[in-house]
Amino acid sequence: MIPFDLEYYLPESTEEAAAIFAELSEADKGPLYYGGGTEIVTMCRQQTIKPGALIDLKGIPETTALEVDGDKLIIGANVTLTELNEQDYFPLLAKVARVVADHTVRNSLTLGGNICGKLPYREAILPLLTADADVVLAGREGRRTEPLEDLFDKRLKLEKGEILVQLIVPKEELKRKSWARRREKHGPVDYPLYHMIGVQKKDQLAVAVSGLCAFPFRSAELEKKVNDSALSAQDRVDKAPDLLPGTIRNDEIGSDDYRQALWQRDLAELLKKMGGAE
Amino acid sequence: MKAYRDIATITLDINGEERRVVVRPADTLLRVLREKVGLTGAKPGCENGDCGACTVLLDGLPVKSCLKLALEAVGKKIITIEGLKDTAIQKAFMEEGGFQCGYCTSGFLVNAYALLEKHPSSKSGADREWLESNLCRCTGYEGISRAIDKARDIIKEYK
Numbered sequence: 001m002i003p004f005d006l007e008y009y010l011p012e013s014t015e016e017a018a019a020i021f022a023e024l025s026e027a028d029k030g031p032l033y034y035g036g037g038t039e040i041v042t043m044c045r046q047q048t049i050k051p052g053a054l055i056d057l058k059g060i061p062e063t064t065a066l067e068v069d070g071d072k073l074i075i076g077a078n079v080t081l082t083e084l085n086e087q088d089y090f091p092l093l094a095k096v097a098r099v100v101a102d103h104t105v106r107n108s109l110t111l112g113g114n115i116c117g118k119l120p121y122r123e124a125i126l127p128l129l130t131a132d133a134d135v136v137l138a139g140r141e142g143r144r145t146e147p148l149e150d151l152f153d154k155r156l157k158l159e160k161g162e163i164l165v166q167l168i169v170p171k172e173e174l175k176r177k178s179w180a181r182r183r184e185k186h187g188p189v190d191y192p193l194y195h196m197i198g199v200q201k202k203d204q205l206a207v208a209v210s211g212l213c214a215f216p217f218r219s220a221e222l223e224k225k226v227n228d229s230a231l232s233a234q235d236r237v238d239k240a241p242d243l244l245p246g247t248i249r250n251d252e253i254g255s256d257d258y259r260q261a262l263w264q265r266d267l268a269e270l271l272k273k274m275g276g277a278e
Numbered sequence: 279m280k281a282y283r284d285i286a287t288i289t290l291d292i293n294g295e296e297r298r299v300v301v302r303p304a305d306t307l308l309r310v311l312r313e314k315v316g317l318t319g320a321k322p323g324c325e326n327g328d329c330g331a332c333t334v335l336l337d338g339l340p341v342k343s344c345l346k347l348a349l350e351a352v353g354k355k356i357i358t359i360e361g362l363k364d365t366a367i368q369k370a371f372m373e374e375g376g377f378q379c380g381y382c383t384s385g386f387l388v389n390a391y392a393l394l395e396k397h398p399s400s401k402s403g404a405d406r407e408w409l410e411s412n413l414c415r416c417t418g419y420e421g422i423s424r425a426i427d428k429a430r431d432i433i434k435e436y437k
Contacts, residue, residue, distance in 0.1 A: 001309050001325070008303035008349050010280040020279065041306065041345045042326055054303075056350065059280075082339075104389060104411040105327055107339045108346065189410045 002044045007053040014062075014138035014163050017055055021161045022140055029053045033163060035078050035113035038105055043118070063112070063165055073169040077112025081124065084111060090169060092178045092197065093127040099182050100124060102189045112164045116156055120249070123182075123195050123210045125152065129218040130199040130206040131173035136166040154215040154246075176200055179273050181266045185253050193254045194263055198270040205274055212263055213246035221245075226271070233271045237264050288352050292317065293361030301348045308332045308343035311358060319359035319384045323413075330412030333385040334358050340392040340411070359384035366432040367391045367425070376425035378416035386412045390426050400430050 007029065011017040017033070024031035029052030034040055043049045057063050063078040066087060073089050084090075084097035085106065100123050101109055114124040125148075133148045139162035148167070151157050156164065177200040183193040194211035204227050210216035222243045226236055241248070241260055248263075250256035282303045290297050292315060299314040308325070311317045311334070323331035325344040332343045335357035362368055367390050370376070377383040386409070393408045405426060414422065 001306065002304040004304065005284075005302060006304045007284075008282040008347065010349075012279060016279045020281075036345075037347060037350065038327055038342075038345045041347065044304070045325060054347075058350075098407075101327075102330075102411040103408045104330060104333055104340045104342050105345070107336075107341050187410075 002041070003047065004044075004050055006044070006051055009053065009055045010059045011055060011057070012059050012061075014060055014143070014165060017057060017060065017163055018138060018140045018161055021055055024053045024055075025161065031055055033057055033116075035110035036080065036108040037113075038101070038109045039113060039117045039119065057112070057163060058110075060165075065166065068171065071171045073171065073174060075111060075167045075169065077115075077164045077166060078110045081106035081109045081111065081114065084124070090127065090131075090174045092130075092176075092180065092199065093124070095180055096123055096127050096195070096197065099188060099192075099195070111167065116158075116164060119191075120214050120216075121191055121195070121210050122216050123192070125216050126195065126197045126208040126210055126218075127178075127199075128167055128169065129208045129216070130178075130197060130201075131169045131176075133170075133173075134168040135164060136168065138163045138165050149218070154217075177274065179270050181270070183262055183266070191253060193259050196263065196266060196270065198274050200274055205270070207267075207270070209263075212248055212259060213244060214249060215246065217245050219243065219245050226267070233268060236271065237268045240264065240267055282349055288349065290315075290348070290351055290356060291354065292356045293358060294355075299348070303347070303349060305348045306344055307334070307346040307348045307351050307356070310348040311343060311356075317358050317360050320388075321381055321384060323381065323385075328413065329382065329385070330389065331382050331385040333388045333412065335388060335392055338392065338395065340389045340408075342411075357388070359388055362387060362391055365391060366436070367394060367429040370425040370429035370432060371422075374421050374425040374428050376417075376421040377414075382412060382414045382416075386414065386422055390422075390429070393426070394429055394433065398430065398433060400427070 009020050031053040032051040034054040034056045058078050063076040065076040066079050081097040085094050134145050135148050136145050180197040182195040184190040192211040196209045199206045208218040248256040287300050321331035323329035327342050327345045333340050334343045337354045397404045
């Protein structure tokens with residue numbers, strides 16, 4: 001039960017959504033955009049957030065699109081993780097989506113909600129980072145399309161009131177050779193110790209990781225070292241922790257030493273499996 | 279744009295019947311089903327999206343009703359455990375002892391019903407993945423697993 005009152009709006013366009021967000025902000029209602037609700041409803045119940053209004057974006061048709069248009073795949077921000085799991089366009093995204101939360105949660109949990117949520121994992125963003133996806137955003141100032149890598153630094157950097165509408169993936173990125181490893185402490189329905197993916201892009205490996213640090217990342221410095229053919233595979237693995245963009249998490253799920261040891265072992269396997277080793 | 283600023287009367291399609299209810303915008307579907315409509319089959323367990331005791335079908339998809347606002351269900355078809363009377367899965371749960379205290383049973387049964395609708399012939403490997411959405415603290419899961427296999431046999435025989 002949510003123990004406080006709030007307002008609920010169901011706009012049918014991004015323009016309506018951005019306008020009502022501005023109006024509610026002006027009125028100090030602290031509005032939040034709302035997708036599948038799995039995180040927001042829980043946080044409201046716990047009263048860790050107390051929005052005065054929720055603006056449900058699922059009524060905006062373009063946010064539920066999932067289609068190939070010419071040379072790109074368009075994924076609406078309100079496509080659920082179950083829908084992503086069941087699509088054939090982008091197998092790595094299907095594979096990653098399949099292990100987030102559990103099946104009935106994934107029937108509600110949206111891609112946009114997973115990416116923009118407050119949890120540190122946000123695993124669904126990993127294949128989009130390695131695929132050099134673009135993001136389509138809409139707000140009071142209109143609409144813009146930007147490279148995801150320019151806007152994602154620990155979190156997706158949206159302007160106030162801006163809406164994540166779609167993610168666009170170049171078609172040539174959809175079926176690249178890839179490898180993924182998710183480590184949990186107790187069982188598959190659990191937050192990960194970390195989740196790492198590797199994607200072969202021509203002669204380079206792209207690597208993205210969630211759960212290891214306090215945010216998901218794809219790091220240019222780490223990739224440079226991972227792809228440094230002047231070094232042995234073991235040297236690359238040994239030096240990799242120094243190039244992480246944050247400290248390794250140390251919490252009740254796993255210590256930093258435990259996470260690092262497992263992650264380095266899996267990084268070595270990634271290099272071996274994907275041809276990045278000597 | 280639909281806007282709900284305060285208490286509102288909405289119509290929900292529950293188990294094939296239209297039910298008019300007065301809700302707060304903040305009311306979860308679980309609470310409305312139990313406290314406004316009197317359908318207490320969906321259970322409040324963790325109310326955190328973990329246990330699955332509150333599972334209902336929304337347009338055929340099993341979802342955790344503790345994580346849904348009632349307003350999100352307007353215009354959708356809701357099926358609760360009360361709407362699955364005399365189904366093969368209900369019979370199979372009884373025959374195979376797929377429960378002990380029964381608190382989790384409605385959630386398991388609703389989820390298993392949807393599983394059988396989507397994967398009637400088994401062997402897809404979906405059973406475990408789907409049922410990981412629900413927790414039982416009494417029986418272990420053998421009886422539940424047997425009940426699903428049995429329900430598949432019943433459905434096959436009926437067809």
